[in-house]
Amino acid sequence: MKGSHWFIVFIIIILGFTLLVELHTPKKFSWVQSYNHTDYNPFGCAIFDSIMSRSMHGQYRYNVVRKTFPQILNEHFEERHGYIMLSDQLNMSKVDVDAMLSLANRGNYILLAGESIKEDSDYLAKALHLRYNQIDYSYYQSIFNADASVDKRTLMWDGDTRRYHSHQYQVQRYLTRAYFREVDSVYCEVLLSQYCVETTKEVEKIPVAVLLHYGKGVIIVSANPLLFTNYNMIYNGPSLPFRLISVMGPVHITRLETRDNLNAGSTASPFSYITTQPPLSMAVSLAMITVLIFLLTSARRRQWAIPVEKKVKSQTLSFVSHIGMLYYLYHDNADLVRKRMFYFTDEIRRDYHIEISDPSNDNIAAKKISQQTGVAEGTVKLLLHQIHSEINDIDDEDTKDLIDTMDDIIKKGRV
Numbered sequence: 001m002k003g004s005h006w007f008i009v010f011i012i013i014i015l016g017f018t019l020l021v022e023l024h025t026p027k028k029f030s031w032v033q034s035y036n037h038t039d040y041n042p043f044g045c046a047i048f049d050s051i052m053s054r055s056m057h058g059q060y061r062y063n064v065v066r067k068t069f070p071q072i073l074n075e076h077f078e079e080r081h082g083y084i085m086l087s088d089q090l091n092m093s094k095v096d097v098d099a100m101l102s103l104a105n106r107g108n109y110i111l112l113a114g115e116s117i118k119e120d121s122d123y124l125a126k127a128l129h130l131r132y133n134q135i136d137y138s139y140y141q142s143i144f145n146a147d148a149s150v151d152k153r154t155l156m157w158d159g160d161t162r163r164y165h166s167h168q169y170q171v172q173r174y175l176t177r178a179y180f181r182e183v184d185s186v187y188c189e190v191l192l193s194q195y196c197v198e199t200t201k202e203v204e205k206i207p208v209a210v211l212l213h214y215g216k217g218v219i220i221v222s223a224n225p226l227l228f229t230n231y232n233m234i235y236n237g238p239s240l241p242f243r244l245i246s247v248m249g250p251v252h253i254t255r256l257e258t259r260d261n262l263n264a265g266s267t268a269s270p271f272s273y274i275t276t277q278p279p280l281s282m283a284v285s286l287a288m289i290t291v292l293i294f295l296l297t298s299a300r301r302r303q304w305a306i307p308v309e310k311k312v313k314s315q316t317l318s319f320v321s322h323i324g325m326l327y328y329l330y331h332d333n334a335d336l337v338r339k340r341m342f343y344f345t346d347e348i349r350r351d352y353h354i355e356i357s358d359p360s361n362d363n364i365a366a367k368k369i370s371q372q373t374g375v376a377e378g379t380v381k382l383l384l385h386q387i388h389s390e391i392n393d394i395d396d397e398d399t400k401d402l403i404d405t406m407d408d409i410i411k412k413g414r415v
Helices: 003-024 046-055 069-075 094-105 122-128 139-143 230-235 239-246 259-264 270-276 278-298 316-330 333-352 359-373 377-388 396-414
Strands: 062-065 081-086 109-113 130-134 152-157 168-172 178-183 188-197 203-214 217-222 252-256
Touching: 003 278, 046 062, 046 230, 046 252, 069 094, 069 252, 094 109, 094 122, 094 203, 094 217, 122 130, 168 230, 168 239, 178 188, 188 239, 270 278, 333 359, 333 377, 333 396, 359 377, 359 396, 377 396
Parallel strands: 062 252, 081 109, 081 252, 109 217
Antiparallel strands: 130 178, 152 168, 152 188, 178 203, 188 203, 203 217
8 A cells, every 4th residue: 555545544544533532522511691492501591492392282382483572563463472582681672662562562471581671771671660780699600619509599489379379499599690679569560589688687578570560461570581591490490480481371472582692592613513413413424424535536646648739830920921912912102101100100109208190299399309319300300291291192212211211210219
């Protein structure tokens, strides 16, 4: 086996070993709050959407769409629906808020979950009669803490106890960072409260989820969207988010993915997604095998016979001879002189920057040409006069004299 073959075998072994290590290397988690329905990272919502889809498979359905409240409003559903929006920051314009309120006024149910409202979205805060606040606590630091699973907060159900029994939920502290600083009790009903121990050892009850009746519908606002993520579903179960959703009653439920959800959910590399899908992984493997087979069978440089090209014969001399023969046969001296005068005018303009096409400048042009070429000024004036005069009939001797004079001026100027 030649040395090149050994090199190809070595490359194949290295590629196979690299691919094997890549497939068996543990995948790194992304701790970005994406709330994306295809994101299986801790703060994605793939598990929540999967459980909702499997549990609502009868008369009422659950689906995830990439639409906004104005788009939903234009669809004009006659029956009641429930709509869920999850985001770390509720960034809704006035048009979005008006569309959401119109949907609620028609009798639909809206569930908004966000840790804060964007500063320029004050219209939403006024419409919900709420003010947010956040506990100064970083879940990024506590996630990797050895006692993270022990450090929990207690959430108490304060909703309608006639339909739902009172219950306490133990949730990790970093999943409940936000709460409502101001709640207008005239419009809002507290559904879920958190027990917070202050430095004075006094227990304070702060609302984290409220219900707002608007028109014929209901708007539910939660300050803890991380309760709907994969992390909470695995460690604490779906009982708490499902309790909030059950307030909507038996309706079709649609979760709206915001623009932030789509951007945050695209952090995974394309290769990592391919390795998680068996058909795509098999397709990539077959493509790599095909490329290797091609390298082994057809990548060797082929020898092609290069034909010897004959030197192209110049036809310029033949062309000049042919044109000269035509002039000789037809004896058209006037046309020959006119053509030579045309080229003579162009050469004077190009070499000496003197314009001789205007008869009124013959004296000035003759003087300049005489100074630069050394030809007598009178000879140049006579030549320019003949150039500007109409030539209809001229004998052979005059033709030769004119052409020789023009050639002499050009040659002396180039010396």
